[in-house]
Amino acid sequence: MALKDTGYTDNPEQPRINQDMDGLDIGRIIAEHKERYIVRIDKGEFEAEITGNMRFTAENRSDYPAVGDWVAVKVYDPDLAIIHQILTRKSLLERQAVDKKGEKQVIAANIDYAFIVQSADRDFNINRFERYLTICYSAGIEPIIVLSKTDLVSETELNDLLAEINTRIKKVEVIPLSNQTRDGYDKLESCLIKGKTYCFLGSSGVGKSTLINNLSGREIMKTGSLSSSTKKGKHTxxxxxxxxxxxxxxxxxxxxxREVGIADAEGGLETTFDMIIRFSASCRFTDCTHTNEKGCAVIEAVEKGLISRASYDNYLKMEKEKARFQTSIAEKRKKEKAFGKICKEGTKYRKERKY
Structure with missing residues (x-):
């Protein structure tokens, strides 16, 4: 499979010239297993790992390769390639890392579209949709909502769910779909464009792996049933x-x-909750938090029913998460700076003592 078949559109020689990568091949990360990768180049697929220098200079998780990344590699033997550099990313999809204060988790890189999948029978949560939309918009990725397992609800129930989505979420395509009857597959397949990269986001058990298997026409991803005790999806x-x-x-x-923590989310909240942002322009105070201020146009719009109260509450919750994350980052940088200063002073002291 040629490099262009994995979505590469530029002249492969140009990055080598611009970034001094003579003797290196350009490839794409197609799989990640902890700190080992599978990279596809024109010569084939190779297991790969990063250089010691990349590992040493990495400041956070985004400095490591992710699935979807374009990288510069050198093949040393048929079994191993070494990743020397990550090429400039078009997009980077991230969320707040679970149980790790002030850290992000990279989901994938160089994504064009994201299918946000929830099932109609048990997993449906409109607040979670807004969270997924926020991380997509922050990364500059176009979201598409997929409501799966529609065969498990009545037509009336399905219409109610679609109405709820349309009330809260604007300008996002919604595809009701069933993996059993294949209803909705024509519409979803019409969204798949040659050369574009799509990712699937959602909880376990909503049918993402089955969907990929059906689209590819072969058993690529393992699928599993729901847990009999919790009725939640198993991690297949x-x-x-x-x-x-x-x-x-x-x-x-x-x-x-199951968790979609909001990190800095620059631009994401503003796009997801654009109606709140529009009303905020009419607030009396420019630094209005939209919580208890007099003259708040957002609160007034909520009270008049112009903005969904549930959406407003979700917005405030996510804004607080964003603020806490930014505070954690600032505290972390402050500690790192202080530690660096101590190290420098220690080095200086040792040099002075030596002479």
């Missing part, structure tokens, strides 16, 4: 992997996510 996908479909589009499956 335990790693991230990029798959090329026959029409030339690319899909990335992700392990199920």
């Amino acid at each position: 996908t335990d790693h991230r992997e990029l798959i090329v479909l026959e029409n030339g589009s690319m899909l990335i499956d992700n392990p199920g996510m």
Whole structure:
């Protein structure tokens, strides 16, 4: 498979010239297993790892390769390639890392579209949709909502769910779909464009892996049933992997996510809650928090029913998460700066004592 078949559109020689990568091949990360990767280049697929220098200079998780990344590699033998550099990313999809204060988790890189999947029968949560939309908009990725397992609800129930989505979420395509009857597949397949990369986001058990298997026409991803005790999805996908479909589009499956923590979310909240942002322009105070201030146009709009109260509450909750994350980052940098100062003073002291 040629490099262009994995979505590469530039002249492969140009990055080598611009970034002094003579003797290196350009490839794409198509799978990640902890700190080992599978990279596809024109010569084939190779297991790969990063250089010691990349590991030493990495300041956070985004400095490591992710599935979807374009990288510069050197092949040393048929079994191993070394990743020397990550090429400039078009997009980077991230969320707040679970149980790790002030850290982000990278989901995938160089994504064009994200299918946000929830099932109609048990997983439906409109607040979670807004969270996924926020991390997509922050990364400059176009979201598409997929409401799966529609065969498990009545037509009336389905219409109620679609109405709820349309009330809260604007300007996002919504595809009701069933993996059993294949209803909705025509509409979803029409969204798949040659050369574009798509990722699937959602909780475990909503049918993402089955969907990918059906789209590819073969059993690529393991699928599993719901837990009999919790009725929640089991983690059938335990790693991230990029798959090329026959029409030339690319899909990335992700392990199920029950938590979608908001990090800095620059631009994401503003796009997801654009109606709140529009009303905020009429607030009396420019630094209005939209919580208890007099003359708050947002609160007034909520009271008049012009803004959904549930959406407003979700917005405030996510804004607080964003603020806490930014505070954690600032505290972390302050500690690192102080530690660096101590190290420098220690080095200076040792040099002075030596002479």
